[in-house]
Amino acid sequence: xxxxxxxxxxxxxxxxxxxxxxxxxxxxxxxxxxxxxxxxxxxxxxxxxxxxxxxxxxxxxxxxxxxxxxxxxxxxxxxxxxxxxxxxxxxxxxxxxxxxxxxxxxxxxxxxxxxxxxxxxxxxxxxxxxxxxxxxxxxxxxxxxxxxxxxxxxxxxxxxxxxxxxxxxxxxxxxxxxxxxxxxxxxxxxxxxxxxxxxxxxxxxxxxxxxxxxxxxxxxxxxxxxxxxxxxxxxxxxxxxxxxxxxxxxxxxxxxxxxxxxxxxxxxxxxxxxxxxxxxxxxxxxxxxxxxxxxxxxxxxxxxxxxxxxxxxxxxxxxxxxxxxxxxxxxxxxxxxxxxxxxxxxxxxxxxxxxxxxxxxxxxxxxxxxx
Amino acid sequence: xxxxxxxxxxxxxxxxxxxxxxxxxxxxxxxxxxxxxxxxxxxxxxxxxxxxxxxxxxxxxxxxxxxxxxxxxxxxxxxxxxxxxxxxxxxxxxxxxxxxxxxxxxxxxxxxxxxxxxxxxxxxxxxxxxxxxxxxxxxxxxxxxxxxxxxxxxxxxxxxxxxxxxxxxxxxxxxxxxxxxxxxxxxxxxxxxxxxxxxxxxxxxxxxxxxxxxxxxxxxxxxxxxxxxxxxxxxxxxxxxxxxxxxxxxxxxxxxxxxxxxxxxxxxxxxxxxxxxxxxxxxxxxxxxxxxxxxxxxxxxxxxxxxxxxxxxxxxxxxxxxxxxxxxxxxxxxxxxxxxxxxxxxxxxxxxxxxxxxxxxxxxxxxxxxxxxxxxxxxxxxxxxxxxxxxxxxxxxxxxxxxxxxxxxxxxxxxxxxxxxxxxxxxxxxxxxxxxxxxxxxxxxxxxxxxxxxx
Numbered sequence: 001x002x003x004x005x006x007x008x009x010x011x012x013x014x015x016x017x018x019x020x021x022x023x024x025x026x027x028x029x030x031x032x033x034x035x036x037x038x039x040x041x042x043x044x045x046x047x048x049x050x051x052x053x054x055x056x057x058x059x060x061x062x063x064x065x066x067x068x069x070x071x072x073x074x075x076x077x078x079x080x081x082x083x084x085x086x087x088x089x090x091x092x093x094x095x096x097x098x099x100x101x102x103x104x105x106x107x108x109x110x111x112x113x114x115x116x117x118x119x120x121x122x123x124x125x126x127x128x129x130x131x132x133x134x135x136x137x138x139x140x141x142x143x144x145x146x147x148x149x150x151x152x153x154x155x156x157x158x159x160x161x162x163x164x165x166x167x168x169x170x171x172x173x174x175x176x177x178x179x180x181x182x183x184x185x186x187x188x189x190x191x192x193x194x195x196x197x198x199x200x201x202x203x204x205x206x207x208x209x210x211x212x213x214x215x216x217x218x219x220x221x222x223x224x225x226x227x228x229x230x231x232x233x234x235x236x237x238x239x240x241x242x243x244x245x246x247x248x249x250x251x252x253x254x255x256x257x258x259x260x261x262x263x264x265x266x267x268x269x270x271x272x273x274x275x276x277x278x279x280x281x282x283x284x285x286x287x288x289x290x291x292x293x294x295x296x297x298x299x300x301x302x303x304x305x306x307x308x309x310x311x312x313x314x315x316x317x318x319x320x321x322x323x324x325x326x327x328x329x330x331x332x333x334x335x336x337x338x339x340x341x342x343x344x345x346x347x348x349x350x351x352x353x354x355x356x357x358x359x360x361x362x363x364x365x366x367x368x369x370x371x
Numbered sequence: 372x373x374x375x376x377x378x379x380x381x382x383x384x385x386x387x388x389x390x391x392x393x394x395x396x397x398x399x400x401x402x403x404x405x406x407x408x409x410x411x412x413x414x415x416x417x418x419x420x421x422x423x424x425x426x427x428x429x430x431x432x433x434x435x436x437x438x439x440x441x442x443x444x445x446x447x448x449x450x451x452x453x454x455x456x457x458x459x460x461x462x463x464x465x466x467x468x469x470x471x472x473x474x475x476x477x478x479x480x481x482x483x484x485x486x487x488x489x490x491x492x493x494x495x496x497x498x499x500x501x502x503x504x505x506x507x508x509x510x511x512x513x514x515x516x517x518x519x520x521x522x523x524x525x526x527x528x529x530x531x532x533x534x535x536x537x538x539x540x541x542x543x544x545x546x547x548x549x550x551x552x553x554x555x556x557x558x559x560x561x562x563x564x565x566x567x568x569x570x571x572x573x574x575x576x577x578x579x580x581x582x583x584x585x586x587x588x589x590x591x592x593x594x595x596x597x598x599x600x601x602x603x604x605x606x607x608x609x610x611x612x613x614x615x616x617x618x619x620x621x622x623x624x625x626x627x628x629x630x631x632x633x634x635x636x637x638x639x640x641x642x643x644x645x646x647x648x649x650x651x652x653x654x655x656x657x658x659x660x661x662x663x664x665x666x667x668x669x670x671x672x673x674x675x676x677x678x679x680x681x682x683x684x685x686x687x688x689x690x691x692x693x694x695x696x697x698x699x700x701x702x703x704x705x706x707x708x709x710x711x712x713x714x715x716x717x718x719x720x721x722x723x724x725x726x727x728x729x730x731x732x733x734x735x736x737x738x739x740x741x742x743x744x745x746x747x748x749x750x751x752x753x754x755x756x757x758x759x760x761x762x763x764x765x766x767x768x769x770x771x772x773x774x775x776x777x778x779x780x781x782x783x784x785x786x787x788x789x790x791x792x793x794x795x796x797x798x799x800x801x802x803x804x805x806x807x808x809x810x811x812x813x814x815x816x817x818x819x820x821x822x823x824x825x826x
Contacts, residue, residue: 037781038781111512112512115512116411168772170769170772170773170775170776173775173776173778173784174775174778174779174780174781175776175778175779176779177780178780178782179780179782239569240569240572240573240574241781242572243568243569243572243573253516257516257517257565262547265517266515
């Protein structure tokens with residue numbers, strides 16, 4: 001008999017933290033500095049709080065579908081076509097996310113470390129790790145996340161902590177940057193930074209308790225909100241606006257500039273370790289969820305035969321942008337402007353329609369019974 | 372039964388295939404992880420310790436690469452030869468990277484800047500603007516953000532050619548220690564590449580860089596010439612009142628670092644002497660622990676300015692070791708569109724030596740010394756600030772930072788134009804000095820009290 005897949009709460013929490021925070025070590029602080037200027041950290045803080053509130057509302061509605069994942073909800077809402085369409089939407093989202101993150105990681109590695117290695121070889125190396133992770137499945141990925149994420153978080157905090165001597169509060173002044181209206185305007189699009197929140201709604205059936213996802217989601221948003229805020233704040237306190245918009249790898253730049261005495265320098269080596277580990281976990285989880293969604297949407301029996309075809313597809317998409325700039329531009333101008341729709345609006349729509357449909361069905365059943 | 376047997380065989384077959392696949396993958400990983408594909412060995416690279424940038428002909432640059440020669444620095448426990456620990460290659464090219472390519476054709480190794488410690492730009496070039504060079508350095512990952520940047524009063528090439536580290540065989544370490552001497556001399560600023568770039572791009576601060584030059588005096592008879600040229604005012608001609616290259620010193624190490632180069636935006640607009648660099652460090656709160664000599668408050672009056680020969684016995688000084696007791700407080704208020712800059716400085720010090728017969732262990736005498744020192748420093752800090760305003764029109768101390776904090780919106784701050792406002796600034800400087808210790812002596816019993824004067 002096949003053993004049922006189980007993921008612990010802490011493991012699920014770590015999956016979410018890694019998926020949220022990978023962007024921090026890529027380019028998120030720079031991206032938000034471009035939009036919010038000196039008030040970038042305020043935007044990040046407010047976005048986390050807004051998302052927290054939205055998640056509580058979503059969780060309250062989701063209570064009616066405990067134990068079901070979002071595809072099951074889509075089926076309850078719109079039937080089998082709805083399930084397939086929803087599945088395809090999220091498959092496309094993750095195909096895009098994984099491909100673009102893969103390309104960005106590979107490009108960044110090429111710029112800072114493997115400068116003469118062809119980009120295709122670097123992407124291929126990442127693909128091997130990604131394939132292995134996806135092949136081993138969600139339980140293994142969850143366990144690896146559970147012991148890696150605390151170590152990676154500690155190393156990340158160390159980099160931020162060692163930057164404290166270079167803090168200068170005048171760098172985040174004028175305090176409201178482009179003004180309250182501009183800050184408010186940026187709130188909703190910036191929820192896209194948390195677009196991987198949808199992963200929580202995929203893994204609900206694997207959790208121990210039926211309502212554990214509420215706590216996992218709340219803590220994941222709060223903790224990653226903390227990381228997002230202190231990382232952006234640290235970056236802005238060290239590099240003033242508009243200089244903060246110039247470095248394409250903000251945390252790497254922070255790590256590179258740390259020099260305490262003659263011995264504590266060149267600590268970016270820690271950063272590269274954190275970075276590569278986080279990337280492997282992110283990409284593996286991403287590929288896993290793509291195959292999981294495909295299998296579930298089309299009612300397939302096995303998932304593993306899908307891994308290699310999807311990995312080839314991801315490799316091809318990752319190789320499509322001619323250079324680093326279109327890859328970053330697409331992400332900034334397109335994905336981060338609209339991804340919040342997939343994270344908030346689509347699940348809310350599915351939940352509300354499924355709830356309404358269930359209620360109508362129940363009412364009609366009770367009416368029939370009464371008649 | 373046969374069906375069960377065939378199932379078992381299929382399972383075994385699957386396990387064998389899986390094991391084989393894993394073994395093949397592991398073997399492949401060994402090959403991939405060995406990193407031979409594009410590896411460059413350490414001994415295949417030529418490490419630049421300092422890069423000099425001078426103005427060339429027709430818009431070109433003259434680039435001087437000072438390489439470390441590892442074999443001469445020493446191998447293992449063996450000590451190398453100081454004279455041969457570096458080698459200089461100078462080339463004319465349009466860009467830094469173009470020059471790198473040219474030099475790569477001459478030497479058998481590939482140039483690497485990851486251990487470079489100093490970027491030296493000539494004054495002539497700095498006066499025209501350094502933005503494009505700084506951008507190139509910041510963009511290239513091999514140049515580290517905390518490497519040092521300095522301005523050579525003469526040609527950078529000549530400076531690098533003249534540098535002879537005598538007490539340090541490792542040239543990289545020599546430059547590193549040479550550039551951090553500001554911590555215990557106070558005669559030059561902290562001058563790192565990323566800090567320079569940050570201040571260059573800042574809306575409330577202007578950059579500075581260390582000032583370097585060659586000291587080519589060969590005989591002490593030349594001291595009077597240098598000293599007369601280096602005087603800043605009539606009442607104060609003491610150590611530190613020089614710029615690099617004008618120091619009355621004879622040494623095998625020809626390199627000297629004293630004073631600072633003042634920038635407005637990316638252009639160098641002036642020079643300041645070592646004592647002014649000390650004032651800069653005091654106002655910015657970057658002062659380490661430095662030796663500071665002032666005329667004796669009671670007996671220092673006998674010192675006659677402008678004369679050197681034969682009056683040494685009449686010069687009475689008190690030497691202190693000074694440091695910051697607290698971070699300086701810089702507060703700015705705007706009155707009638709004019710910034711009023713209040714600088715509050717609190718220093719602490721130890722007495723190192725007293726030339727006169729005064730006993731500064733007594734409370735009243737100590738008060739006199741503290742007040743005299745405070746007034747002396749206040750005056751030099753005030754004169755320094757006025758000079759940044761009137762002569763250079765450059766807020767190198769970042770006094771605009773507290774003003775920036777009073778703004779809520781970025782557009783308002785940009786429209787305020789702090790850099791223009793600074794030209795009309797008024798300064799109020801207050802200095803407090805607290806003498807904490809007096810070395811290992813509690814008091815001094817002068818010889819004149821025991822044996823009478825001239826005995």
